[in-house]
Amino acid sequence: MTAPPATIADPTAGVPTARQLRTHLRRARSRHHDHSLSDVLGDAYVMVLFVGMYGWFAISASRDMLDSPTVGQAEPGVRWWLAVAALLAGAGLTWRGLRALGPLLVTPATQSWATSAPVDRRAWLAPRFVLLLLGAAVGTAALGVAVAALGGVSDPAALGWAAAAGAGWGAAALALSVVAQSSRAGRRWPTVAGAVPMVAAAVLTTVVVLVGHLGDGLPRPATTPTVALFALAVPLAGLGTILAVRALPRVDRATLTTGAQFANAAATATILLDPSLLASLVESRRWRRIGRVRSHRFLPGPGWWALLQADVRRLRRHPSALLIWAALIGVQYAAALALPGLAGAAQVVFAYLAANRLTGGLRSISRSAGLRRALGGSDALLRGIHVVVPAVGAGLWWLLTLPTVDPGPASLAPTLALGVVLAVFRAGTRPPIDYGGATVNTPFGMIPIDLLRQGSRGPALLAVLVLVQLFLG
Amino acid sequence: MIVDALSVRGLSRNFGNLVVLDDVSFTLAPGRIAVVLGPNGSGKTTLLRCVVGADRPDAGEVLVQGRRADETDPQVRALVAAALDDIDFFPDLSVVEHLELVAYAHGGNAEPVEEVLAELGLEPARDQLPVTLSSGQRRRLALASCFVRPRRVLILDEPEQRLDVRGRQWLADRLRRERDAGTAVLLASHDPELIDAVVDERIEIGR
Incomplete structure (x- = not known):
């Protein structure tokens, strides 16, 4: 009975859709615990409330601090250009983080028992992709507002443009990182895409420091080009999303589960308040990338x-x-x-x-x-x-x-x-x-x-x- | 012409500048059992991981029934069943629910599940959650996941690990039945008795 059939005419015949399998799995799991949707929404509400409350408090306090005499007055252009450098460095690090995580991932259990089946990969991953895209857009919109508010912007329209620009770039980065996840091993563009903003940040910081110490400092631009940033981000986000949706069927098990290990270690480290759990994984991956070294005898x-x-x-x-x-x-x-x-x-x-x-x-x-x-x-x-x-x-x-x-x-x-x-x-x-x-x-x-x-x-x-x-x- | 169930051509995998697999090639016909042999660190598990798509090779290709074995291809996932060391379990699903999930995901029903449970001696543990299972029972559950679904190629990484004497005898018998049914089996093993009992071909790597 359990031996395989002599031939499998169509190996995918009768396979459930991704939605059916997801429902089957959710129902089976929900039988053993009573964690309802309202619990999840309640937790999310509390989290958003805390992040919003403490986030706004942190922004207000930082803004007051930046204007206080204790911090001292910097040249007008210095802070502006260094903020640009910090954003570029943050973008580079975020890209590396997205690449380390996946950003699409499935837990090892899901991989072992569900996604190893011939279920349509795009349909399985699409809801996660949409959630991540929305999360990235909302998160970076909030970041845009925070950065603008820190820079002294209080005009609602200007804050709105900052939020829109942030959302656009966040969505573009997320979508393009999914495209990178689906690309074949050895492709250089994902590495280059992460390195360019980091190098730009380093160069810009060096220029600002040198000009600040040797000259009068770089002048601050008359206006912050948030509208232009938004205009650039929209087509990039649109194109990235189209490419990402097309790429979903090519996201393979190797990248889906590697990110899950990282996410799992990060979650465990957070819950157990022990960052060394995450550091150990990062370290072991680093040494694994090196693989072999030239051994030398120690000096006597x-x-x-x-x-x-x-x-x-x-x-x-x-x-x-x-x-x-x-x-x-x-x-x-x-x-x-x-x-x-x-x-x-x-x-x-x-x-x-x-x-x-x-x-x-x-x-x-x-x-x-x-x-x-x-x-x-x-x-x-x-x-x-x-x-x-x-x-x-x-x-x-x-x-x-x-x-x-x-x-x-x-x-x-x-x-x-x-x-x-x-x-x-x-x-x-x-x-x-x-x-x-x-x-x-x-x-x-x-x-x-x-x-x-x-x-x-x-x-x-x-x-x-x-x-x-x-x-x- | 009989199409090979599994073909591996020029497979290479490096970790940094450490060459783990170097130009590995072999073919496996339907109804044949092959064992990958090699000393510790020779890349046996890495080879199996590359074959099932859990790892990306740096060069070379894998063909399943003449078709490029891209893990993202549903047809390939339908043909290849695997039990590697990276298997994990849902903490809130019982043994039988895990197996029913796999059967359902592959378009089947729960019919073979009871029989596989009995065959693997997992009946007493059918309603247990994974955290309560012994390492041997977990191993049996991992193996059972391969037998409740259709398959033409079976990949097993040291399947004898953590099995008792009766379990190893069952495994040898099960692999013979797989061969008789036309499944191509590729396994890594350190058990000379199992190898002598069932294996048709030996693939040596890392020597």
């Missing part, structure tokens, strides 16, 4: 010397960490121009981020007791050796960005630099999260204070350093 010497060489070698094999380290120097110079009153605080934060990129070895040995046992020596010695590279990186970064801040008291700069190294050390040596700690019942619900304490190991010290800098700098 004591054990700590070999470990130090290994840490340096690890960095050489991960050049993007050094690239980000270097890029943050440019970001610090840009921040000092745009927010002169906060340059010192920015230096502390960016130094932490830059040095944190160099802690791969420290994190590896701190995560694994087995690795520490295999390497031998005390835990303190191993951690001490692996903090050398981040400490040197932090010191060098600090020296290179000294011209961006007022010197302040003589002891302040070394204290802050050492504090940054300590914060990086604390973050890098964070043990695996223990979920058995205390929670506190508050009017806003249960707050897992012990989880927050563990997660803030490193960033908490950074916050103290920022306060010290603001009061003494």
Whole structure:
């Protein structure tokens, strides 16, 4: 009975439509839990309300801060052009995020039990695509309004154009990322499309910083071309959507499930308040892309010397960490121009981020007791050796960005630099999260204070350093 | 002329500059069972993943019944059944519901489900949720998903893993019946008894 038929005349005969299969699956699953549509809509309403409320509060507070004397006055064109650079960099990063996620994805269970069947792929993916397209348009419309409001725009018509331009570019990016997802492996245009805005952002930042330090600064354009941006975005979004709908049948299992792993890790990391879960996946993918390296013998010497060489070698094999380290120097110079009153605080934060990129070895040995046992020596010695590279990186970064801040008291700069190294050390040596700690019942619900304490190991010290800098700098 | 059930031509897969599969080629006729052999890390699982479309090869092509095996092609998905290590389960569907879903998605009905459940010894667990299953039962459920649907090509990655002695005997018997029914079977296995009992062709890679 269960043996296959001798011939399969039409292998897809009798196969249900995507809608039928979706309904079948939904009904089967809904038998075992009572999560209704109204629950989902209720959750969505609460989320939108919170994002809207706190988002608008954040925009108002940031706008007031930008105008306050504490932040200091920047040249009129500097902030405008740096905002453009930040938007370009954000667009590049968003594109990379969309490509990492898919953006279309199916869960491994759905892949195993539903989409492995000969159901029409376009019909299966179309509702997700429409939802994502709408979500992207709404999200980027809100972003457009936020950016315009931060820039001091309060005219409703201008805010409307900003929202429309944002929605258009968001929809275009989403649609084109689906086209990229369906394209064959080895196509270069998706990589180029992500790199162009990043390179443009870097060039623009460099120009703004150089002209700001050497000349009078770039002039601010008389008007912000939101209408032109909208006019450009509409045909691009339309064309992208048509191409994406055509491409849906070509989105294959490999890309659908790869993004799901990433989304799953991101969701787990968010729920468990443990970003290392996502970082581990990103790291393993990065090393997998490299695949094979040229192995060398370590230079002779004591054990700590070999470990130090290994840490340096690890960095050489991960050049993007050094690239980000270097890029943050440019970001610090840009921040000092745009927010002169906060340059010192920015230096502390960016130094932490830059040095944190160099802690791969420290994190590896701190995560694994087995690795520490295999390497031998005390835990303190191993951690001490692996903090050398981040400490040197932090010191060098600090020296290179000294011209961006007022010197302040003589002891302040070394204290802050050492504090940054300590914060990086604390973050890098964070043990695996223990979920058995205390929670506190508050009017806003249960707050897992012990989880927050563990997660803030490193960033908490950074916050103290920022306060010290603001009061003494 | 008999069309090969499965043809792999010049398949290559690299991870960065690490060559995992290098120009792998073979054919498999209907009603034949082939095993992929090779040491650990030789790319057996990667080869099976490329054949079913779970991974994208850097070069080469796979043909199923003479047709380019593009995973996005519904006809190909209808012909190829696979149980790889990446299978996952809906946490809120029982064993029997998983199998009925697969049968329905392939245009069939629940008729073969009970028989497959009995054959695989999953009857006592038919109403259990996946989280309550042992690793052996999960493996059986993964294998069962291949047998409740039509198929002309069957791809199995170390199907003997986590099966007890009786389970391995059943597996050998089941594969013989697949062969008799004209299904082409490609599997990776480290079990010499299973290989000696059922395999017609050996494909060595990574040597």
